[in-house]
Amino acid sequence: MAELVSLTIDGRTVQVPPGTLVIDAAKKIGVEVPAFCYYEGLSLQAACRMCLVEVEKMPKLMAGCTLPVAEGMVVRTETPTIAKARKSTLEFLLTNHPLDCPVCDKGGECELQDMVFRYGAGESRYTEIKHHVDEKQWSPVVYFDAPRCILCYRCVRICDEGMGVGALGVINRGVVSEIAPNKTDHLECDECGMCIDICPVGALTSGAYRYKTRPWEMQHVGTICTHCSNGCKTTLGVRNNEIMRGDNRDQSGVNGEFLCIKGRYAFDFYHHQERLQSPLVRKNGKLEPVSWKEALEAAAARLKAARDAGSKIGVIGSTRTSNEENFYLQKFARLGLGTNHIDHHRTGDVVTLLDALSGQKDALATTADLYEKPAIVVLGADLALEHPLLSFQIRANFRHHQARVYAVTEKPVREDKYAAAAIRCDAAGELAALETLREKLANEPELVIVFGDTVKGDAVRKLVAFGSSLGKPVKYVALVDYSNSRGAMDMGLVPELLPGYRPSGQTGMSAGEMVASGDLDMLYIVGANPLEGGQPLGGKPFVIVHEMFLTETAQAADIVFPASSAYEKNGTVTSVTGEVQQLKKAVQAMGTKPDLEILGLLVREMGLAAQIGPWTPDKVFQEIRETVPGYNMPLPVIATGGAVQTAPVNGRIEVDARPDLVRSSRDGLFTSGTLGRYSKVLNSVVEGRHHT
């Protein structure tokens, strides 16, 4: 490590590594140098001239965002000369910038507005007619108002460098230069909205949030996106019990600045007109809306009778309900209903991985590891589409740390572009293909292996054996699909395992077997759609369903409870990397209840309350922390919106992990299980339509 360089900024001495930029050195001691074009983590532009600083012995003001520190440098960031220069810069920026702050969606959180407020260039000496260009709509979610643009190129860079899409560029020269999509007049990209988020002014605005409200009118609720397993924190702007927008306002989640289209826009399923708002009970062959009391009594009576008669009851849990709900559901099934037929849709072979890693320490990667470790292997997954955050992390890792990325996949993937090696092979040949990389991988100091559902059962064991044979620290990520797929496994929503991967010692039917079975008497389904695509039930069980919408499964049910979405409840979820984070209730959808409350009310109705225990999220989470191995995590970190990785089992899991049941549904960027169907935005973008 080279020696630190010491310099003086605004009279304070700071020591930083050589090569650090003055703007970053100033940030280190809490001095803010204003800048529009500079954005941490992106390439340098030096386009806006806002970050001008005074450096002793340099005749002119210097751009702090491109000036590396030097030993003994004396920098001043706030002097009358600088204020004058910045004011003039702002005046230039404002020559063609319309003064339409009152109708601009950025008004109130606009960096240009803040700067003009600070340096006072509110009055213009420019009397000529402003150059005007009409606003354009590039996609259902992206609007571009060229006159507001200050040409900082942040959008161009985030799209190219951050997302690896490169959908934006610049056309024309001089005063008429404009940001433009590379596909002539519209965008064909990830529709992630990163360009909108990163825009310091109101040039790029969101079609979903357009003219709806103003930033200070909303409450900002930081919760976890419910669409995929990456566990991105999305901050929902709520006004009058309505979600106005999603963004990553404080960048405090595992995702930092990143959100994809689903995290940013696809919250809109929650007020879809087909959302269930009252319980339904089948009467004369038709589902009729009834009161909660009637539905709960009917369900409790049937369940009690079935249990007392020793009938066969099946329970299918959800991959998007909270850990608390999953824990309570398995407790209800095992203790309350006395059945071990409990399962969920398994999308990754986590059990075999944990078993194979028995005895190894620090072998499970976190989201941060994908950014920090020097080498990443992607095995059999198109991360950019299926796990956008992980893909973003790897791209940033390559950009900042020159990480070596090895992609072994069936189809071309986005990682190919910068991969040290990209190998095409079919699912069966992945491990063999990995073997050809052995020499290269053995030379890496550290390694993270990310694998999809094609690697399961024995293949996982072989993969771990391969990793161990390299003699280097190797970490793994077993990819799973949904927001709490990992949590469902951790909480024991499988016949063979109790919460915390303790063997149950009993057998039970899998979800598929329950659906196909001819002799099941009752089927209790929470937030899952096993009948997707019109698959019929094998027998004629009495079906009780918790759902948000009348899915294929709900249509076949005898009792349907309207359930709350993840944005309407409190609890915790566990991401693909095993990081536990808190859900926070943002809104209340009329007529719905969280699954935990529905289960709790049912338990009470059945007279099992004393046996199964309380059903508030914090009480159940307390119980999880006390009883489930790996979940005894510091509560303050979780409660303040942080993420904690669950401790690995670190012991053999002596059960048949049923790798044959592992099947990823391969949701892309624009689909999200059954929820995706009800999101207007996901269905409106052109890329989404291509997929259906």
Next chain:
Amino acid sequence: MANTITQIIESAAAVAKGMSVTFKEMMSPTVTENYPDEPPKFEERYRGAHVLQRDENGMEKCVACFLCAAACPANCIYIEAAENTDLVRISGGERYAKVYNIDYNRCIFCGYCVEACPTDAITHGHGFELASYNTSTLVYRKEDMLAPIPPGARPPVIASSGTAANGH
């Protein structure tokens, strides 16, 4: 005895002094207003019930920027914004107030909203007869506060029907 005479003189002087005020005021112009028999007179800057102004084309001036709501210390202004389209054009800007309510239960007539308005859309009128037996009628809607369309103006599209008075 002398004491009694002094008393009489002093009383007479006091009466004369008092009556002089009475007679003087009888001669000067009256300030009492005959409200409700006659309409009251207002100073120009009197802060009464709000009026939402229109421009010379009859378009609403309000662009739903929410600054009045932000400035309001009583938090009595509620706005829902919507976008002007080619078919429905309500205001001069890109955006208009689809809903604009003022809750006169809460309004303290401080005038901050008028100060904050960047388009001079909201002004204080001289309306003051706001008393009601039912507080629920004190939430005024946009239609209750909008200025009439100026004569001769032809706004491109007028807000759809069904927004008439809501029965105060």
